[in-house]
Amino acid sequence: MAQHATPDYTPQELMVVCAAREIHDGEVVFVGMRLPLLAFALAKRTHAPNAVGLFENGLVRDTPSSELLLTMGDAPNIAGAEWATRTGALMGLLAQGFANLGFVGGAEVDRFGNLNTSYIGDRAHPKVKLPGSGGGADIASLSGRLAIILAHEKKRFPEHVSYVTSPGYGDGGDWRARVGLPRGGPAAVIKTRAVLGFTADTHEMELRTWHPGSSAEDARANTGWDLRIAPDAHETPLPTADELRIIRECDPQGFWTR
Amino acid sequence: MAQHATPDYTPQELMVVCAAREIHDGEVVFVGMRLPLLAFALAKRTHAPNAVGLFENGLVRDTPSSELLLTMGDAPNIAGAEWATRTGALMGLLAQGFANLGFVGGAEVDRFGNLNTSYIGDRAHPKVKLPGSGGGADIASLSGRLAIILAHEKKRFPEHVSYVTSPGYGDGGDWRARVGLPRGGPAAVIKTRAVLGFTADTHEMELRTWHPGSSAEDARANTGWDLRIAPDAHETPLPTADELRIIRECDPQGFWTR
Amino acid sequence: MTMAEAVERFVPDGSSVAMGLALEPLIPFAAGHEIIRQRRRNLTLIGPISDILFDQLLGAGCVAKIAAAWVGNVSEGLGYNYRRATEQGLPHPITVEDHSNYSIALALLAGGLGVPYVPMRSLLGSDIARDHPAIRPHDSPLDGTPTLLVSALRPDVAIIHVQRADAAGRAHVWGGLGVCEEAALASHGVIYTAEEIVPAAVILSDPNRVLAPGKKTLAVVHAPGGAHPSPVQGYYNRDHAYFAEYHERSRTPDDFATWLREQVLDVPDRAAYLERLGAERWQALARRAPLLAAPVDYGV
């Protein structure tokens, strides 16, 4: 390949690159907002030109928006969409199994990939009331695979979240099937310092790659339980110059990536 | 009134006039096809200028179509509609109770206003397979009031229909509430020779008016059970010249009315 | 893709096929005729008011089962082939699953929502719901309201005639929509037959007008006149006389066989069909004057 690695990148840029790598060509991807928007644009322009993006306001795009978006409802995201429909119609497709991959962010995620975006502390008297699910819990319930994106701080990785907004693997194993979820579950957790996956059987989180400058020990130290390390864990491949160029074309002011 | 009665009319024209008289001003009317289409146009241009028409292909019109229609999906019925939506969205409004009045036709109707448009004879081995419900059973189930239009032949008025496509009052009384229908029931049966209503308590059909040239006895003789006569039964008022003029403007070739 | 290839690849014997979804307009007669020419068998037909297309497929022996609200000839009344199939088992017996327009809409809605059923308050007390394999009474567990549960329908394929589509499988459709959207979303795939194939930019200029995402599309077929004798808003009007002629010419099996040979089997494709119809008749049906939608600006 003619691409050259470069060390000159921000943590957010590396997260975008890692997120883009979760998208396979031809897939239907529930994109959502912020970094995944850039990841979708990056994947489209590199290894996944035939990926299609979904947005919970009822949009389907087969091209990324021509301008940086602060919300999925910004006018440039509607212009050139291939379908602008009702949230309910789009989510119905999701319920059928239309989305191969979905992205969500959140405040805290636990050992089995359960995500809390609702209540820190007791639900009746919360310490912090977070904004809530939005479409996140639907994406987590219904997508073929889920990629979770959030900052790597120990407080964001408790062994058990205090409230499961978006279901991951519950308490592990076949929990999703037991509660009746039709498919899915987290495939990747993309953090500022590492990327984690889940074991095939118990569905417990495990370290897959640590970002340059971090380490397996650093990832373990910033996790609220005794984090497993995948047998083939290794350092995260660096972003290529091409990847960084595209991200910077998409976010020239660094609104999301600086 | 400056309108003058005239005896020069066809049975279908009188049926249109009788149907139009069932429409009150400001009402939402599930129109359907054939004679009720003309009745809606006539009512709009006479006593019910603020009535609104619904069609099961997803249309709402506050003006009648500018041309005679052979089907509700004809292009002139879409042009100038105020809403063209999904059948399901429109029927949902019907389920809420949006339609004050609905019109249906049919092959046979019985003593309690139950209508058959499906099977004459045994369902497994029918003597005649009729086309089926279309939207008729929905209109009969969900409208505030129902007006039934059909030819007056004795075979079309059995005491019990062999198959209830569109529910009337079942076996009478509070049957509709017992089976869970949210409202409604037949208010009028408009036939080639008479108009019938239903008693307030038992919901049995009763003769309300007989058309000029017919009589109470004639209506009874052409009914498959011992037909009740309403205490105030009388001859059907003649169409006015204005009513006939409007009908003929709407159906100049007499496609539906000759 | 040609019509022949689309039917060959995506409508195999035994398929469940949703058609006639906008009710009287936009009926995919060209596709239906190709299905007849390819002698498909054991199809399940799904639709609300099917008008004469289902009657033709029945008479041609393509059909094992029908799930519909109404089968006949909308402006003329009964459908003779439907009567023969149900009353006499000719050309062979069929299974009929009776619906109303609302119940078939909700069955497709449930399919599109990925749920086993949707509850309904229509048809309570109707014999349609009695002993129905796909409609079951069940009082609401929330408040005891009597309802009928309408089972989800997920057709193998929906065939939808539209005004215009692009090569990537996105379509604009307008006018009375019936259950087109529900069927497109519920089906495993969609075949569009289109009056015009247009550049993607035309479709993408109005994303609210697009029926369903391109990933649902199996094939796009250019089929001008493909809905005749049913109407296509903005293109041509309904050929009422054709429905009357069909009514007369399908009264007996022999009459129908003659009609079928002349109108379908001996006609290679839709271009030949329109040629047979004659330029004068076809032009008389053409949209007489434009009536343009007010401009809509998606500008940023």
Added chain:
Amino acid sequence: MTMAEAVERFVPDGSSVAMGLALEPLIPFAAGHEIIRQRRRNLTLIGPISDILFDQLLGAGCVAKIAAAWVGNVSEGLGYNYRRATEQGLPHPITVEDHSNYSIALALLAGGLGVPYVPMRSLLGSDIARDHPAIRPHDSPLDGTPTLLVSALRPDVAIIHVQRADAAGRAHVWGGLGVCEEAALASHGVIYTAEEIVPAAVILSDPNRVLAPGKKTLAVVHAPGGAHPSPVQGYYNRDHAYFAEYHERSRTPDDFATWLREQVLDVPDRAAYLERLGAERWQALARRAPLLAAPVDYGV
């Protein structure tokens, strides 16, 4: 009708009000500010992602209950008034009914279909569904599929900002639609606030673009700029900076009180609001170039 009259007549204390139904665009801020000025109390707010309008109504003390999927500031994060209300009961305690975007869409869909509920396969295993007053687990009686039943929502009124409407109460809306249609059909009545009031002929020229029938409409209010700082496709873009400013200026109750007086209470109407915003800022948000939908012909 004026905004003041529409709110006075159709949004009494204690109403359930659906707003912000297209998610981030078309949020009826002008209507919301009038509700605040008229000091409405004990409202139930219904919406998917409400962005900062719900936060403002909460801070102003108008709200008793919220049924929503997300309450905050979409581009900035948390909503401080929402946090104060839920964490500290300021200015008074509120009831929160948590939803997801899909469950709120289905609740409104069920309302529009006139049924007590619609089943759903999302949120199984989520704490949102646990002990929820309006979502109940119930395996499908048809096939045993685990589902959650989402209770119908029927708001007293939906307030929807649209691009254009006519005096008879029919509206054209385009762009991301969110749950606008479901809410318009489920609600007992709709108030449209519109960028433009147009002749009926403009609306009737494109019946597929109409959101709901006129009989559902309570009032049409001419409110140019009525969605600012949220965007209106084809008219103006989102004022991102305004959301950031609100975030900073609502951190404390005192800050918010100052902001509220300046931006809402001391501003008599939307014209004054836009004047206060300043022509330069307002013009910088304006749609920069048209992007017209391809022509659509409804001709006969």
